[in-house]
Amino acid sequence: MxxxxxxxxxxxxxxxxxxxxxxxxxxxxxxxxxxxxxxxxxxxxxxxxxxxxxxxxxxxxxxxxxxxxxxxxxxxxxxxxxxxxxxxxxxxxxxxxxxxxxxxxxxxxxxxxxxxxxxxxxxxxxxxxxxxxxxxxxxxxxxxxxxxxxxxxxxxxxxxxxxxxxxxxxxxxxxxxxxxxxxxxxxxxxxxxxxxxxxxxxxxxxxxxxxxxxxxxxxxxxxRRDQLIGRRREIFALYRQLLSGVPGLDFQPEAEWARSAPWLFCLLIDAAKFGVTRDEVQTRLAAQGIDSRPFFIPLHTLPPFREGSRQRGEKLPWTETLAATGMNLPTYTNMTDDDVRRVAGAIVELSR
Ligand SMILES: Cc1ncc(COP(=O)(O)O)c(C=O)c1O
Structure with missing residues (x-):
């Protein structure tokens, strides 16, 4: 103002x-x-x-x-x-x-x-x-x-x-x-x-x-940075707690020398163990009104870059694996614990 x-x-x-x-x-x-x-x-x-x-x-x-x-x-x-x-x-x-x-x-x-x-x-x-x-x-x-x-x-x-x-x-x-x-x-x-x-x-x-x-x-x-980042860390911790131990789900690693910024909560889905693919998880969450994002599509596969990448013979296996299996769950400062429980609960339900 x-x-x-x-x-x-x-x-x-x-x-x-x-x-x-x-x-x-x-x-x-x-x-x-x-x-x-x-x-x-x-x-x-x-x-x-x-x-x-x-x-x-x-x-x-x-x-x-x-x-x-x-x-x-x-x-x-x-x-x-x-x-x-x-x-x-x-x-x-x-x-x-x-x-x-x-x-x-x-x-x-x-x-x-x-x-x-x-x-x-x-x-x-x-x-x-x-x-x-x-x-x-x-x-x-x-x-x-x-x-x-x-x-x-x-x-x-x-x-x-x-x-x-x-x-x-x-x-x-x-x-x-x-x-x-x-x-x-x-x-x-x-x-x-x-x-x-x-x-x-x-x-x-x-x-x-x-x-x-x-x-x-x-x-x-x-x-208000401590409050804003603190709340996001609480959201991250609750997601992790609710989704830990579910077969086929994994999280973003944190190196011992790193303190990550809690931007968007990341989930990796191993379809063979979880029973549902990442894309299917997104579709089924969307049907319940829950928005999510796939990981970025690797840039070396996009039309403006793929020919150059092919000519240089680039091989990027980890990029492709993460991009195919990763997704971001809703993450925002005003998210309540009940919101987090609803999203996590919907994911756990899919594995049954
Ligand atoms: C890694 C990265 N670089 C650059 C940008 C570009 O920022 P902007 O959207 O503000 O132009 C973004 C996201 O928006 C990003 O995630």
Missing amino acids: EAIQSSWISSTGKFIDRFEREFADLCGARTALSVSNGTVALHLALLGLDVRPGDEVLVPSLTYVATANAVRYMGAEPVFIDVDPATWGLDPRLIEASITRRTKGIIVVHLYGHPVDMDAINHLAAVHGLWVVEDAAEAHLATYKGRPVGGLGDLGTFSFYGNKIFTSGEGGAVTVNNPQMEVRLRALRGQGVDPARRYYFPITGYNFRLTNVACAFLCAQLE
Whole structure:
């Protein structure tokens, strides 16, 4: 209300500065830039890193399409790597085999809130002279060895879409440690303007800004972050308790060095043991008015990417297994324990 009543509703105002400061602190980064959405955050990061046509960028295939689309916006090629079954994120052991003379960097995705093994990935990146972007769209305030995600690579990107833990409807952020990179990204975000000279544009930039109103929503949620994340953790714990021990059901692993962000509760269904396939579970839940999501369709099988992937001979067995058997159950802060019991009960019933 304060943002609206102040009449500062566009991309200037005190909530923008406050959000960027507070979010950077929470991510252990030097600074954060608010942007229009998580896809734009990735695009801005790759613009900042000066990705060029013909470059190759290593990405997981088990992710939302925006991760690879941003690479394509630069005229570059996403090269897909399989995930590690222990984290569901990029498997560091598979990276070296995919590096070519054209490889410029790696985008890791902290998938479904679980951080990837950043030390292993940063080490490989340093050895091969590559940059690392953390796509932390789904992993708000997750920690890796006690350190928050977003400050662990060269750049971090976040989404504040409506289904995320913190949301402004549409929104995103880029977290940055390097001061020169910060200057470059701020210019690119704001049409390339020279901060010292109004209407002077030394480079071609973009309008990737977020509004003061959106940042006010985010500031308000950061004030309540312990409560919001705490409630989601309770929902996760209750789902786990109610669904444990059911043959054929499995959950998202958590590495001992990781603290995942409780984004969407993940369930794996082994149809041979459970008696019903993942797709059938979704259909039968939908018939009872319960919405759910399948895991992401592997990007290397989608029309824009599959020919390139085939030519490179990519094999991604873990990606394909997880994508075929995984689903997300309803997860939102206002969900009551009875809601969770109803969803879990409906699933248990299907196994009978
Ligand atoms: C891993 C990942 N990257 C990027 C995005 C893109 O964010 P947005 O929808 O805010 O553009 C999303 C989700 O929405 C995502 O899950």
